Amino acid sequence: MKLVRMSIAIALAVAPSFAHAKAAPDKQAPAEVTPNEAREWLALFDKVVDAVVVNKDDCTKMAGTINAVVDANQPTIEMAKDAKAKGKKLPASAQQHMLDGARRMIGSLDKCGHDDAVSAAFKRIDLGGRK
Structure with a gap:
């Protein structure tokens, strides 16, 4: 469940809300x-x-694949951290796209939702917490 909450947080709190407040x-x-x-x-x-x-x-493959994605996309993660720090937000269409993706992802985390390696891989995407 912890990883499920983290996934939801990534989709709902971190990325779409570079600046979430209205x-x-x-x-x-x-x-x-x-x-x-x-x-x-x-x-x-x-x-x-x-x-x-x-x-x-396959939790081991999931963690490895997420880590590979994070490693290959560090410039994008840094860009997102910078945008969030500046109070920028994603357009509504991008936010909706992420919500749809999060819904797809949640059902696939039943087996690996408690796996330590998968949790650690997701934590590498942290954009600095919720503002």
Whole structure:
């Protein structure tokens, strides 16, 4: 269950909410990431979802694949950390895409949701907690 919550947190809290708060009427809305940044993040997210879904019965392969995705996508993860630190957010369509991906991923975590190696692999995607 811990990993399931972490996956949901990645999809709901971390990535789509580079700046999650709604702007008050007298304040300017948070800036959105560029279309290219959104595409890069969604490509990374889709690779993580695929790693979970394809390897749902093999926790060792799942962890290894997630780690390989993280290793190969460090610039994108750093870009997302920077965007979040600047209060930027993903466009609504990208947020919806991630919610759909998270739903696909959740059902595939039944077996590996408690695996330490899989949990450690997911933690490597941390963008700095929720703001």
